[in-house]
Amino acid sequence: MRPVAVIGIGKTAFGAFPDRDLRSLAVESVGHALADANVTPAAVQAFYLGNFAGPSFVGQNHLAPYVGTAAGFENIPCTRFEDACASSGSAFFHAWQSVAAGIYDVVVAAGVEKMTSQSTPRVTEILAGAGDMAGEGRAGATFPALFAMIARRHMHQYGTTREQLAAVAVKNHANGAKNPLAHMRKVITLEQALAGKPIAEPLTVYDCSLISDGAAAVVIVPLDRAARYTSRFARVLSVAQTSDHVALDTKKDITVFPAVKTAGEKAYAMAGVGPNDIEVAELHDCFTIAEIIASEDLGFVPKGQGGKFAEAGCSAINGRLPINTSGGLKSKGHPVGATGVGQICDIVMQLRGDAGERQVARHRIGLTENLGGSGATCVVSILAAA
Amino acid sequence: MSAESRNGIVYTETVVFAPPEQYAADAPYQLAIIDLERGGRLTVRILANSPQERAQIGDRVVFVEERDGVSYYRKPATAIETSETAKPLT
Numbered sequence: 001m002r003p004v005a006v007i008g009i010g011k012t013a014f015g016a017f018p019d020r021d022l023r024s025l026a027v028e029s030v031g032h033a034l035a036d037a038n039v040t041p042a043a044v045q046a047f048y049l050g051n052f053a054g055p056s057f058v059g060q061n062h063l064a065p066y067v068g069t070a071a072g073f074e075n076i077p078c079t080r081f082e083d084a085c086a087s088s089g090s091a092f093f094h095a096w097q098s099v100a101a102g103i104y105d106v107v108v109a110a111g112v113e114k115m116t117s118q119s120t121p122r123v124t125e126i127l128a129g130a131g132d133m134a135g136e137g138r139a140g141a142t143f144p145a146l147f148a149m150i151a152r153r154h155m156h157q158y159g160t161t162r163e164q165l166a167a168v169a170v171k172n173h174a175n176g177a178k179n180p181l182a183h184m185r186k187v188i189t190l191e192q193a194l195a196g197k198p199i200a201e202p203l204t205v206y207d208c209s210l211i212s213d214g215a216a217a218v219v220i221v222p223l224d225r226a227a228r229y230t231s232r233f234a235r236v237l238s239v240a241q242t243s244d245h246v247a248l249d250t251k252k253d254i255t256v257f258p259a260v261k262t263a264g265e266k267a268y269a270m271a272g273v274g275p276n277d278i279e280v281a282e283l284h285d286c287f288t289i290a291e292i293i294a295s296e297d298l299g300f301v302p303k304g305q306g307g308k309f310a311e312a313g314c315s316a317i318n319g320r321l322p323i324n325t326s327g328g329l330k331s332k333g334h335p336v337g338a339t340g341v342g343q344i345c346d347i348v349m350q351l352r353g354d355a356g357e358r359q360v361a362r363h364r365i366g367l368t369e370n371l372g373g374s375g376a377t378c379v380v381s382i383l384a385a386a
Numbered sequence: 387m388s389a390e391s392r393n394g395i396v397y398t399e400t401v402v403f404a405p406p407e408q409y410a411a412d413a414p415y416q417l418a419i420i421d422l423e424r425g426g427r428l429t430v431r432i433l434a435n436s437p438q439e440r441a442q443i444g445d446r447v448v449f450v451e452e453r454d455g456v457s458y459y460r461k462p463a464t465a466i467e468t469s470e471t472a473k474p475l476t
Contacts, residue, residue, distance in 0.1 A: 119407075121404075125408065128406050138456055139417060139431055139456050139457070140405065140409045140417055142402060142406055145402045152398045152400060152443065153397070153398040156398075198414075200400045249429045254419075
């Protein structure tokens with residue numbers, strides 16, 4: 001396996017864009033990434049596209065060549081990856097493998113989702129398809145309901161409080177308010193977060209990520225070729241993808257995501273670093289409790305202490321370990337298929353020192369964690385500044 | 387299988403206010419994962435007419451019926467005979 005570098009990143013704004021279709025969003029992000037990398041479409045040898053539910057959301061299948069040809073790729077392998085909310089994390093993992101293994105030298109990994117053309121109840125139903133539809137789904141479990149049950153259990157076992165969940169939302173909104181590409185650029189107070197409309201008890205609307213449209217893309221090459229294209233590359237130290245049962249009721253302890261723990265352990269081992277070496281992280285806060293649990297399962301804090309960590313400000317931009325400086329899925333938005341590659345873009349921006357008002361002080365090593373379903377897929381990536 | 391062997395203890399629960407399209411008429415409704423007395427876990431609906439009848443972690447719940455592939459439970463003191471007459475929680 002040879003070392004790999006990210007040489008270009010590109011994102012659309014995340015939000016509700018009634019006049020934009022899935023393809024135009026994806027093509028825009030790929031165009032930004034290619035321009036950032038100083039690479040022409042003709043030089044790209046393979047295209048890996050993450051998308052969760054294009055067929056359900058917009059009625060379009062066969063998405064990778066549909067997007068790839070519009071982006072200017074000709075006669076190259078174009079393949080779609082679907083792993084729920086970790087779809088583009090999975091696309092990135094497979095793209096990285098293909099370059100690391102020496103199969104290709106210039107590859108684009110991207111992700112896209114167009115969600116806002118459907119009603120919220122319909123979106124809720126489509127998203128529920130990332131769970132076990134014969135069991136929990138049939139009983140009426142939405143994704144907010146699954147994470148609400150996880151939150152209840154975490155509160156029961158560890159004393160995590162409603163205020164600690166809300167602290168995650170307040171922090172992520174404060175960060176997203178400073179991100180020009182974020183969906184909801186709005187600061188919220190703790191009181192607002194606590195008084196939000198109930199979605200699935202104990203979660204309110206402020207604990208839930210947004211239904212968004214958007215796309216993100218990266219260009220990767222072997223590390224020893226990166227400097228030919230740009231001086232602004234980031235090194236990929238490791239990428240690990242893991243899996244677990246889809247149904248939440250098959251897990252022994254729902255306050256732990258074994259797929260996250262294992263992906264973290266593999267990624268740390270491959271990168272030769274540990275949790276204490278990570279200086280900035282993008283964690284998959286599809287719900288506030290998910291950020292709390294990820295911070296525990298990735299070893300940033302002892303089990304059960306994730307809520308206190310957030311409440312004490314340790315994960316704020318000026319904290320001990322800044323988490324979700326982009327605003328996270330909560331404020332930046334969560335076009336599910338775009339989220340994994342979007343996190344890579346956000347971390348590369350921090351490693352380059354390009355994050356403006358949101359720039360963290362120490363930014364040599366960053367981590368992303370992209371979760372699918374209620375923990376059935378996880379992709380953890382560790383990147384370092386050039 | 388006896389009804390008793392289907393009873394269980396609530397492992398975790400929630401009340402769903404934002405339902406998927408197909409269950410719009412049921413909301414808000416209580417959902418729980420229960421540890422069955424015979425072993426194993428199941429995701430079920432809890433029937434309740436009032437906040438007092440909602441189940442909490444550790445509560446014992448009894449099997450009411452299975453309809454359209456969904457298992458319905460209630461706390462022993464709740465007087466609900468069938469899921470068909472259940473109303474959304476208020």
